[in-house]
Amino acid sequence: MSKYRLLALLVMLAIVLVACSPAASPTSTLPQATNPPAQTTPIQAAPEATTPPETAVSTGKLPPIVVACWSGPEHDNLVKVAAAYTEKTGNQVTVEEIARESYQDKLNTTFVAGGSDYDVAYVSSDWPPAWIKANALQDLDRYFNDPNVVDKNFDIKNYQPAINSFVFNGKTYAFPSEGDTAWMWYRKDLLEAKGIAVPQTWDEYLAAAKALNNPPQIYGAVIGAKPDEALWDFMFYLYSFGGDILDKDYKPIINNDAGVAALTFYADLLQKYKVVPPDVITYGYNEILTALQEGKAAMGIEWMAATQTLTDCTQSPKVCKDGQPLLGYTFVPGYKKADGTVVHGTGGSSWGWVIPSGAKNGLAAYKFIEWLTGPEGGKMWALNGGIPSNQLALNDPEVTQKIPQFKMLAEVMPIRHLVPPTTVTGDMVTAIDEAIDAAVSGTKDPKTALDDAARKMTDLLTQAGYIK
Amino acid sequence: MRASEVTSSSAFLRSTERKWLRKFEPAFYIAPAFLVLILILIYPLGYSFWLSFHRWTLRDFVNGVPWVGLQNYISLFSNPDFLASLRITFTFLISAITIEFVFGMGLALLLNQTLKGIGVIRSIILLPMMCTNVVIGLTWRLLFNYEFGIINFYLSQLHLTPVQWLSLPNLAMVSLIIVDVWNTTSFVALMLLAGLQSLPEEPFEAARIDGASAWQSFRFITLPLLRQNILVALLWRLIDTFRIFDVVYLLTAGGPARATETVSMYVYNYGFKSFNLGYASAASYAMILIMLVIAGLLARSIGRTYT
Numbered sequence: 016m017s018k019y020r021l022l023a024l025l026v027m028l029a030i031v032l033v034a035c036s037p038a039a040s041p042t043s044t045l046p047q048a049t050n051p052p053a054q055t056t057p058i059q060a061a062p063e064a065t066t067p068p069e070t071a072v073s074t075g076k077l078p079p080i081v082v083a084c085w086s087g088p089e090h091d092n093l094v095k096v097a098a099a100y101t102e103k104t105g106n107q108v109t110v111e112e113i114a115r116e117s118y119q120d121k122l123n124t125t126f127v128a129g130g131s132d133y134d135v136a137y138v139s140s141d142w143p144p145a146w147i148k149a150n151a152l153q154d155l156d157r158y159f160n161d162p163n164v165v166d167k168n169f170d171i172k173n174y175q176p177a178i179n180s181f182v183f184n185g186k187t188y189a190f191p192s193e194g195d196t197a198w199m200w201y202r203k204d205l206l207e208a209k210g211i212a213v214p215q216t217w218d219e220y221l222a223a224a225k226a227l228n229n230p231p232q233i234y235g236a237v238i239g240a241k242p243d244e245a246l247w248d249f250m251f252y253l254y255s256f257g258g259d260i261l262d263k264d265y266k267p268i269i270n271n272d273a274g275v276a277a278l279t280f281y282a283d284l285l286q287k288y289k290v291v292p293p294d295v296i297t298y299g300y301n302e303i304l305t306a307l308q309e310g311k312a313a314m315g316i317e318w319m320a321a322t323q324t325l326t327d328c329t330q331s332p333k334v335c336k337d338g339q340p341l342l343g344y345t346f347v348p349g350y351k352k353a354d355g356t357v358v359h360g361t362g363g364s365s366w367g368w369v370i371p372s373g374a375k376n377g378l379a380a381y382k383f384i385e386w387l388t389g390p391e392g393g394k395m396w397a398l399n400g401g402i403p404s405n406q407l408a409l410n411d412p413e414v415t416q417k418i419p420q421f422k423m424l425a426e427v428m429p430i431r432h433l434v435p436p437t438t439v440t441g442d443m444v445t446a447i448d449e450a451i452d453a454a455v456s457g458t459k460d461p462k463t464a465l466d467d468a469a470r471k472m473t474d475l476l477t478q479a480g481y482i483k
Numbered sequence: 484m485r486a487s488e489v490t491s492s493s494a495f496l497r498s499t500e501r502k503w504l505r506k507f508e509p510a511f512y513i514a515p516a517f518l519v520l521i522l523i524l525i526y527p528l529g530y531s532f533w534l535s536f537h538r539w540t541l542r543d544f545v546n547g548v549p550w551v552g553l554q555n556y557i558s559l560f561s562n563p564d565f566l567a568s569l570r571i572t573f574t575f576l577i578s579a580i581t582i583e584f585v586f587g588m589g590l591a592l593l594l595n596q597t598l599k600g601i602g603v604i605r606s607i608i609l610l611p612m613m614c615t616n617v618v619i620g621l622t623w624r625l626l627f628n629y630e631f632g633i634i635n636f637y638l639s640q641l642h643l644t645p646v647q648w649l650s651l652p653n654l655a656m657v658s659l660i661i662v663d664v665w666n667t668t669s670f671v672a673l674m675l676l677a678g679l680q681s682l683p684e685e686p687f688e689a690a691r692i693d694g695a696s697a698w699q700s701f702r703f704i705t706l707p708l709l710r711q712n713i714l715v716a717l718l719w720r721l722i723d724t725f726r727i728f729d730v731v732y733l734l735t736a737g738g739p740a741r742a743t744e745t746v747s748m749y750v751y752n753y754g755f756k757s758f759n760l761g762y763a764s765a766a767s768y769a770m771i772l773i774m775l776v777i778a779g780l781l782a783r784s785i786g787r788t789y790t
Contacts, residue, residue: 116736119756120755120756123541123755123756123758124755127541127758145541145542145758146541148541148542148543148545149541149542149544149545150545231630231645241736241738242736242737242738242739243736292629292630293629293647293650294628294629294630294647294649294650295650296649296650296738296739297629297649297650297735297738297739306630309630309631311630438541438542439542441756441757441758442756442757445752445756445757449740449741452738452739452740452741453740453741455739456650456651456652456738456739456740456742458652458739458740458742459740479542
């Protein structure tokens with residue numbers, strides 16, 4: 016009996032020892048989370064890298080990868096383009112959709128923990144600095160500088176100027192994909208019926224919103240002041256009023272006269288003029304999109320990523336007539352100053368594809384994003400509603416013919432501002448979001464709200480060493 | 484002789500082996516479970532306690548995690564936002580639990596009747612408790628939607644003004660309370676029902692003979708006898724409500740204007756948005772400490788009830 020007991024004990028001990036033993040070393044020699052990002056390590060000896068890349072890609076020999084993307088048009092687009100990549104190469108790509116609200120938090124947690132959940136992720140240009148500091152991203156130089164890996168037609172110049180948003184300390188951390196901005200959307204039929212010209216300035220925009228405001232059937236305009244997305248709507252007002260977030264020395268200037276004027280105008284649309292739905296404090300990208308799609312708002316500022324959805328009569332049938340979209344789009348209005356001059360400026364974002372340090376299949380990830388952002392994938396991305404940053408894709412004759420808004424995008428590029436990328440940008444955005452939220456909900460006046468935000472931002476930038 | 488020496492030696496070995504087995508065998512059997520417990524419970528708890536005395540931020544943790552002593556705790560209790568989140572949490576907690584106990588008691592008294600189909604009614608009432616919080620949050624967000632929500636639709640059918648359930652600071656808190664009451668009143672009712680069904684008949688019969696009214700029976704017999712169940716349910720609900728997160732996150736994300744930022748939301752924002760893990764850990768331990776004090780006081784009351 017005791018022999019059996021002893022045997023049982025030994026089996027138990029063996030199980031415990033096996034369970035506690037370290038995991039087998041990964042077969043890939045790709046850098047681990049502990050490697051500093053500045054280190055350039057050419058791919059060596061990994062089985063997946065020894066095959067010439069073109070052969071590997073074309074014969075489907077690369078391991079499957081998982082790509083993280085937030086919900087919305089980019090995800091829908093990615094699913095289509097990734098399927099085309101799989102069909103072409105045989106390499107499997109799984110797209111994981113993550114809710115917009117929790118997307119950045121999810122990536123933060125996964126990347127910092129060195130998690131291997133994702134091989135590729137879609138990120139905004141202001142997110143990488145903190146991850147680079149935490150050694151959580153792989154630089155792409157190690158791939159495109161390796162002749163065994165890089166595509167023979169690859170030329171980094173084709174990504175200019177968008178790729179500059181992803182170069183930190185001389186290293187490239189993402190291939191750009193979306194160089195986005197927003198348009199002012201308006202109901203052509205309603206403006207025509209009232210004999211109102213398409214607004215060119217914010218004064219005209221307000222006058223038109225008042226004229227078209229007929230709640231609860233339709234509101235004159237719409238804004239999106241949801242606590243965690245507010246800046247991504249307000250930024251278009253801020254920059255077009257001549258405001259900015261930081262000056263060149265990293266000092267917060269969001270609370271200067273232009274910033275306060277912009278937030279006052281923005282909050283007054285709800286508080287004073289009541290020309291936007293009363294619950295805009297819960298609106299973000301999706302809710303603005305729905306308000307325009309459902310014909311609940313006559314005008315609004317919405318990202319150009321929504322263009323295909325808003326102009327496609329099968330997706331937005333309520334704002335279509337005789338198969339033609341009733342929604343038109345133009346540049347974000349300018350701000351007419353007291354001296355009569357009109358200030359023009361707009362916001363935007365730059366998005367790209369990164370490979371986290373914890374990625375299991377870095378090479379497969381690289382080959383995917385190289386193709387996705389290259390001339391072929393980029394063209395497909397554009398034709399499905401995306402905004403590629405690769406010049407070859409942007410200037411493709413079929414793309415330029417089918418997507419006229421790219422010409423408009425080229426026009427606003429010189430006046431387009433991006434949220435400044437720092438290691439504390441996430442916290443700064445939260446501080447500004449709180450200010451917008453407080454002003455729009457009427458709990459603080461715009462000046463006080465922005466002063467509070469500026470104070471918090473100064474503390475953050477001082478702690479992070481940007482302000483001496 | 485030699486053979487007997489061998490026999491006695493092997494007997495001695497067997498006996499030593501048995502003693503050794505008796506002594507360490509249980510440890511081997513519980514070792515896997517214990518290791519798992521250490522890994523998933525004790526280690527994170529200890530690590531977060533350690534973190535609460537250090538500075539850990541996303542931007543500089545690779546350069547080291549310096550010891551800051553009580554700095555995180557001092558910053559926490561001097562931060563008006565944290566104090567506001569405590570006030571919000573207690574407002575929510577007291578309002579929601581009070582309503583849940585009033586409704587829960589009513590439901591428990593109703594369910595305690597011997598009516599036809601009472602079993603079906605009991606099962607239906609328990610349904611909200613079976614839903615996951617994510618489903619509850621998403622569903623109520625749709626119900627509360629100002630433009631397209633079904634609640635405002637029926638209000639407008641009754642010629643009433645639609646309500647901004649989630650976009651006005653005061654109403655957003657009311658909306659959260661409504662959802663919590665809807666979700667957990669049945670739990671309170673269930674706890675109280677269990678107590679009601681275990682009450683002895685004799686005191687009630689005596690009261691009836693003495694001419695006590697229904698209210699007097701309830702006030703002077705039912706409530707004192709239910710004290711123990713009430714305290715247990717209260718303790719459970721206090722702990723659960725104090726750490727509410729998912730429903731708040733899905734319905735309001737702490738807004739508008741931080742009007743519904745409970746302590747859990749506050750910790751989440753610092754922990755997973757700002758990635759200031761030292762500070763967030765200190766806030767978590769402050770939460771635990773506050774809860775321990777409240778739970779301790781309640782547990783003492785429960786103990787006194789037992790004695």
